Amino acid sequence: MRFDHDTRKTAQAASYLLSRNNGAMNYMALIKLLYLADRQSLIETGAPITGDRLVVMPFGPVLSSTLNSINMGEPLGGSRSDWYQYISEPDGYTVKAKTTGEFETLSPYEKRVLDGIYAEFGKMDRWALVEYTHKLPEWSDPNGSSFPIDVEVILRSAGRSDEEIEAISQEAESVWLIRSLGKTRSWS
Secondary structure, three states: OOOOOOHHHHHHHHHHHHHHOOOEEEHHHHHHHHHHHHHHHHHHHOOOOOOOOEEEEOOEEEEHHHHHHHHHOOOHHHOHHHHHHHEOOOEOOEEEEOOOOOOOOOOHHHHHHHHHHHHHHOOOOHHHHHHHHHOOOOOOOOOOOOEEOOHHHHHHHOOOOHHHHHHHHHHHHHHHHHHHHHHHOOOO
16 A cells, blocks of 8 residues: 655654654654654544655664655655755754744644644653554564565554455555656646
């Protein structure tokens, strides 16, 4: 199952979480909070907030492109400017929000999810978050590597039926295809 990765929304969601934490946070903790928010939105609505690719790594599930952008300075989904417009480059293991209050891509629902995730998990340190995410049904030890998370495992563990999962998959594929075509075509 693939979703349309919205790089601006990802950066704004990260900045939103950072703003709840005095503007700065360990980036591993930030990645975990973003993952948990995407996971919750996926369970509740059938769609994640960011649309980033979910992967299992030794320290638990993460958002793949977002982590690559932080770790390697690679463009987030091809657009370095989206991420670094809102988030600083890491200073050690800390990232900071560059702007506050610019969250126009986030819906009221998405802000509520982010607020709820921050309220429940935001004060946990990165190692407590790693331990917590290791207990999620979609995580298994990748033995030093990484692999994609099967979104169906998340949805099944939340009690979604096969029919609901199929409908979510079809909707995600349709949205991904339409947006992909829009990104590659020049409309007159």
